[in-house]
Amino acid sequence: MEKKPFVTKEKIEEIIKTVPTPFHLYDEKGIRENARAVKEAFSWNPGFREYFAVKATPTPALIKILGEYDCGCDCSSMTELMLSEAMGFDGNHIMFSSNDTPPEEYKKAADMGAIINLDDFTAIDIVEKTLGKLPKRMSCRYNPGGLFALSNGIMDNPGDSKYGMTTDQLFEAFRVMKAKGVEEFGIHAFLASNTVTNEYYPKLAEVLFKLAVQLQNVTGAHVTFINLSGGVGIPYEPWQEPNDIRAIGAGVEKVYNKVLVPAGMDDVSIFAEMGRFMMGPYGALVTKAINEKHIYKEYIGVDACAVNLMRPAMYGSYHHITVLGKENAECDHKYDVTGSLCENNDKFAIDRMLPEIELGDILYIHDTGAHGFSMGYNYNGKLWSAEVLLKEDGSFEVIRRPETPKDYFATLDFTPEYKKMFPEEQQ
Ligand SMILES: *Cc1c(COP(=O)(O)O)cnc(C)c1O
Numbered sequence: 001m002e003k004k005p006f007v008t009k010e011k012i013e014e015i016i017k018t019v020p021t022p023f024h025l026y027d028e029k030g031i032r033e034n035a036r037a038v039k040e041a042f043s044w045n046p047g048f049r050e051y052f053a054v055k056a057t058p059t060p061a062l063i064k065i066l067g068e069y070d071c072g073c074d075c076s077s078m079t080e081l082m083l084s085e086a087m088g089f090d091g092n093h094i095m096f097s098s099n100d101t102p103p104e105e106y107k108k109a110a111d112m113g114a115i116i117n118l119d120d121f122t123a124i125d126i127v128e129k130t131l132g133k134l135p136k137r138m139s140c141r142y143n144p145g146g147l148f149a150l151s152n153g154i155m156d157n158p159g160d161s162k163y164g165m166t167t168d169q170l171f172e173a174f175r176v177m178k179a180k181g182v183e184e185f186g187i188h189a190f191l192a193s194n195t196v197t198n199e200y201y202p203k204l205a206e207v208l209f210k211l212a213v214q215l216q217n218v219t220g221a222h223v224t225f226i227n228l229s230g231g232v233g234i235p236y237e238p239w240q241e242p243n244d245i246r247a248i249g250a251g252v253e254k255v256y257n258k259v260l261v262p263a264g265m266d267d268v269s270i271f272a273e274m275g276r277f278m279m280g281p282y283g284a285l286v287t288k289a290i291n292e293k294h295i296y297k298e299y300i301g302v303d304a305c306a307v308n309l310m311r312p313a314m315y316g317s318y319h320h321i322t323v324l325g326k327e328n329a330e331c332d333h334k335y336d337v338t339g340s341l342c343e344n345n346d347k348f349a350i351d352r353m354l355p356e357i358e359l360g361d362i363l364y365i366h367d368t369g370a371h372g373f374s375m376g377y378n379y380n381g382k383l384w385s386a387e388v389l390l391k392e393d394g395s396f397e398v399i400r401r402p403e404t405p406k407d408y409f410a411t412l413d414f415t416p417e418y419k420k421m422f423p424e425e426q427q
Pocket of ligand 1 (some may be wrong): 053055056074097189194195229230231232264273275276277368
């Protein structure tokens with residue numbers, strides 16, 4: 001499928017007059033349409049809720065849009081909890097799916113009334129000690145071990161992952177927690193990442209639904225929700241077939257009717273914690289070609305770098321690139337598109353066939369709406385970019401200003417060097 005920007009070149013040129021490149025741009029219309037489609041796909045389940053994985057895009061203006069579709073927040077740190085609380089989400093709309101958790105974060109989550117999803121058996125004691133007693137509603141994260149395979153070859157390796165409890169631990173956890181007064185139980189698992197197949201959620205659901213029936217039968221614990229977590233992917237590559245959320249919802253419904261309903265568990269709510277699927281395609285990194293270099297290969301240097309989008313450097317991920325205004329030009333030039341970090345992996349594309357790029361051209365890097373801005377960092381003293389929302393009515397709004405040198409140096413504000421750089425700060 002051809003990948004097209006969600007914005008025109010003219011609009012981008014207008015935005016650049018106010019907001020210098022690089023910046024991440026988000027598409028309100030796309031976010032809303034997709035959130036609506038997700039809600040509809042699971043409308044057969046009255047308790048369904050998507051808890052957006054805050055780590056994917058921790059930007060209040062965007063998460064609040066999802067909130068309008070009754071989405072909640074999936075958090076795994078103190079600051080994510082703080083942000084979710086400040087955005088006005090109540091406890092029923094906050095899932096705390098953390099791991100290697102500092103006890104004070106359980107305290108914060110419990111104070112907010114959030115659902116605590118335990119990553120490990122040993123956490124039961126820790127939560128009990130920290131809170132005085134266990135909350136009435138608790139969830140446990142499951143790791144079946146071994147390999148998790150789907151028919152199109154996508155596979156992940158739960159046996160090699162740090163998350164979740166073993167099957168035996170899960171049964172024991174339910175027994176112990178029930179004895180300690182827990183009344184409502186949830187089960188959670190995240191077994192494969194960025195799956196581009198409609199098969200993943202239904203297959204995961206089957207594993208978890210069967211487990212839920214056994215857990216309820218054996219321990220007597222009342223399972224009230226099953227959390228399919230994240231892992232529903234997006235087609236970063238133009239030749240990939242996108243997931244169809246309606247087919248995914250219908251696939252889960254089929255397994256629900258086959259496994260849970262006959263077991264008398266037709267009141268179980270389905271939860272999700274998608275990040276990438278909710279936001280990924282509706283963000284783009286907008287950057288300008290500022291240098292060219294002709295050595296053993298042809299390089300185009302842009303004003304963004306890996307601190308703005310780490311996925312290519314970290315995972316070798318493909319992100320499609322459109323050279324704005326040259327959509328119909330022939331891709332007859334082979335480039336490495338690089339950032340300015342003193343790191344040779346700082347490349348947005350390697351050996352990519354693109355139209356001939358001239359300095360000043362605007363490059364639109366697709367699918368940065370999730371795990372894009374949020375994975376940023378400050379290596380080489382590079383600053384965080386702005387985030388801009390393209391609204392449904394065609395106007396735009398800066399939803400996060402760019403970082404300034406003063407922000408970057410703020411934690412040195414007690415040093416003589418800071419005082420030298422920002423003398424105007426002195427009273
Ligand atoms: C990262 C994460 C998610 C979201 O994953 P996506 O691949 O973005 O859908 C959901 N739940 C947990 C616990 C996570 O760590």
